Amino acid sequence: MPVTQNTGNRPTAVVVDGYSAGNFYPRAFAELGADVLHVQSTTDLMPTLSPPRLSEYALNVVCADGDMESLVQRLKPYAPVCVVAGQDGAVTMADHLGEALGVPSNGTLLTQARRDKYEMIEALRRAGVRCADQFKSADPRAIAAWAAERDSYPVVVKPLSSAASDGVSICKNAEDVRRAAEDVLATPDIFGKQNREILVQSYLSGTEYIVDTVSADGVRYTCDVWQYEKSLLPNGKNIYNRDLLVDGSDELVAELTAYVDEVLAALDVRWGPAHAEVIMTPDGPALVEIGTRLSGHIDADFNNACLGHNQAGLTALAYLQPEAFQKQYGHKTYSRRRPAVIYEAPTTLNGTVTAVDEDIVAEIRALDSVHDVTVKLKPGDRITPTVGLLTSVLRVLMSAPDEHQLTADYEKVRSLKESVYHVAE
Structure with missing residues (x-):
């Protein structure tokens, strides 16, 4: 049942754009006795990310116009205790909202450095922390010139603000740099925003x-x-x-x-x-x-x-x-209970998926060390040879009491992965 205000009996947490991994927040906060509200920063849900499960929130507040003052006034009656970002693109709004509501947060002074990859590395440089050399520009020719002047290849070309290896290229010469820079400018980032500058860094x-x-x-x-x-x-x-x-x-x-x-x-x-x-x-x-x-x-x-x-x-x-x-x-480090592997299965297939072989998927799921399998494509989807993290075709979570079992099951999954999809050219 949706909450109308904080009654003082249960704390309230706010999640901004709880896409993908952010979907684990409602359960986490609920298990500790908190209500969870969702803030949606766009009118429509972003199609490039796994959508938030809005049914798990007490309320969804749409703030597509960026009017933070109105959003703060809307949320104040619920007396939130925290604001968290559900994905990378939500960090800026979450920082501003948390600060405006007066809840524990990282604040806004270094928000840009926590989101913009160029500012991030420059903040490290100012603090004397080991980091890459870098340069940014809106001009692919300037990016290529910087790399050529250094004359130390490879270099890395990437967008300023994206995620999941989106738009990242390792370039071995000036022509590769120019082409990668042009590709960044020609393509929206994973959050649907147009890239306007390019970042190049030492490898x-x-x-x-x-x-x-x-x-x-x-x-x-x-x-x-x-x-x-x-x-x-x-x-x-x-x-x-x-x-x-x-x-x-x-x-x-x-x-x-x-x-x-x-x-x-x-x-x-x-x-x-x-x-x-x-x-x-x-x-x-x-x-x-x-x-x-x-x-x-x-x-x-x-x-x-x-x-x-x-x-x-x-x-x-x-x-x-x-x-x-x-x-x-506090100030501690985890202990590993069991060896574990996350396998982002690549493919060499190219065409249109006509069917998913559920028998093969079931065979993979039945392996002792397999915890879960995510089949990323469905019939009608285009499948192409893997060129990065975003184009892997299966995600397999695996854990076992010993490394030998884990390795054996991993090799079995490798032998089956290309049989999961039936493809027509």
């Missing part, structure tokens, strides 16, 4: 890791670290294959965590979740980017099984019971 050589954290008033907990297993295609796009859960006791995790602590401080991230991508270079860790939102990896039940917790639940605890969070998790 960080090394293994890439995910470092996920949750903070309560500046007290941080590292809730998981994953190693990316990926390969670079000739077109400069990365295929993300397996993401491997690193043992929390590994010395590498301590080094990555210490670096991410510097990043969080430089960007004034004091509250809520953060999802950082960090490359371990020969000189030490260096940030690719960080988002102050839930990891796209999150699956509450899967994370609970292999970690004993999940980032959405920890975030709810950090806001609703900060002292309890700090006592149990």
